Structures are given as C-alpha cells and as structure tokens.
Ligand code: ADP
C-alpha cells in the first residue's frame with residue numbers, strides 16, 4: 001500500500017476540475033493525509049507565457065504551444081522549490097488540475113498525436129498518475145459555464161474545438177487503456193454527488209486497507 005499518491009484531474013474547460021480538486025483535498029485531509037494541490041499551465045515563467053498566449057496577449061503557433069506545455073510540465077515535475085516529485089518525496093499526496101492527458105487531447109487536433117505522446121514521454125517516464133480522473137461534460141454545457149464566469153474567450157474555448165477535444169479524450173482513454181488508469185466521472189451531476197463518486201473510487205483504491 002502506497003502511503004501517498006498522485007492524482008490528475010482531466011476534462012474540457014469548465015468541466016468542474018478545480019471544484020473537485022478542492023472537494024477531494026478536503027476529504028483526504030480529513031482522512032489524515034498531507035495534500036498538495038497544483039495545476040497546469042503552472043505559475044512558472046513558462047506557464048505565464050502560455051497564459052499570455054491563451055489570453056491573446058502574445059501570438060504563437062500551435063506547435064510552439066505544444067512544446068511550451070512539454071517544458072512547463074517538466075518544470076512542474078522537477079523544479080527544486082515545489083516540484084511534484086519533491087512534494088511526493090516529502091510525503092504529500094499530490095493532486096494536479098491537468099497533466100499530460102490534457103496535452104494529448106488539446107494539442108492532437110492540431111498535430112500528430114504520436115508526436116505529442118513522444119514529446120511528453122520524459123514526463124510520463126518520470127511520473128504516471130496513480131489515477132487520472134476525467135470529468136465528462138457536454139461541450140455545450142462547458143460553453144454555457146464559461147460564458148457565465150468570463151468576459152473574454154481563451155484560445156481553445158470554442159464549441160467546435162471543445163467537441164474535438166472531448167472526442168480526443170475518449171480516443172486517448174481507449175488507446176492508452178493498458179497504460180493509464182482513468183476513472184470517468186459524470187460532470188452533469190451536482191458537485192457533491194460527483195465528489196462522492198470520486199471519493200468511493202479513491203477510498204477503494206488507496207485508503208481502504210490503511211483505515212481498516
Ligand atoms: P474547471 O476547473 O474544469 O474549469 P470549475 O471547477 O472552475 O471548472 O467550474 C467551472 C464553473 O462551473 C464554475 O462556475 C463552477 O462553479 C461551475 N461548476 C463546477 N462544477 C459544477 C457542477 N457539477 N454542476 C454545475 N456547475 C458546476
């Protein structure tokens with residue numbers, strides 16, 4: 001039984017990842033675990049550059065964006081201050097809002113999926129999630145939620161693109177079913193109902209033996 005683990009939340013924009021990261025953190029802390037939450041794009045200089053591109057402050061080709069995500073992810077894992085590997089070493093259970101499956105799903109509509117997977121192989125070799133949690137919502141709901149909370153639309157937040165990305169997620173989950181553990185949560189339910197489903201999965205997989 002591992003004493004701490006690494007969870008990655010995935011889904012299209014507005015699927016409820018950050019809501020569920022917060023709820024899962026609270027539940028894990030109540031169970032006595034030390035929890036570190038984080039996200040991609042990160043707040044490193046590389047992550048900031050990506051956000052500037054997404055907010056249309058600077059312009060870049062999709063291939064450049066794909067490579068920036070590769071670099072941001074390596075820094076997310078390896079940086080000496082609060083890198084994921086360091087936090088896991090210190091006994092934290094780490095939950096990230098997005099990891100390499102996001103790159104596979106968001107970058108592959110624009111370029112070869114095999115390239116994206118290969119370009120991320122250093123990260124996958126360093127650390128695979130013990131569990132990916134994919135929150136599924138229809139792209140129409142995503143757009144509705146994004147329109148409520150925002151005044152500007154980011155680079156990948158169009159209905160057509162999010163339809164492609166959702167299809168890619170399902171394609172990738174099937175393609176990588178022998179390598180990646182993925183739990184699919186129904187993002188149409190209310191946040192607490194989704195959190196209960198996720199908690200049942202996490203408890204059964206990581207905590208049951210510790211508690212009994
Ligand atoms: P993400 O991190 O995937 O972009 P958020 O957790 O920020 O998603 O949620 C996006 C928006 O949808 C927020 O306004 C949030 O309050 C709302 N929301 C989150 N989960 C649900 C849900 N299960 N049902 C309805 N609205 C939700």
Ligand code: TYD
Pocket residue numbers: 012013014015040041054069097098099100102103104106107154156157
């Ligand atoms: P994020 O801040 O998680 O957006 P949201 O909270 O709306 O889901 O991510 C910003 C954007 O970055 C989002 O549109 C998805 C995109 N993205 C990629 O294209 N590739 C990646 O590898 C990652 C991590 C994110």
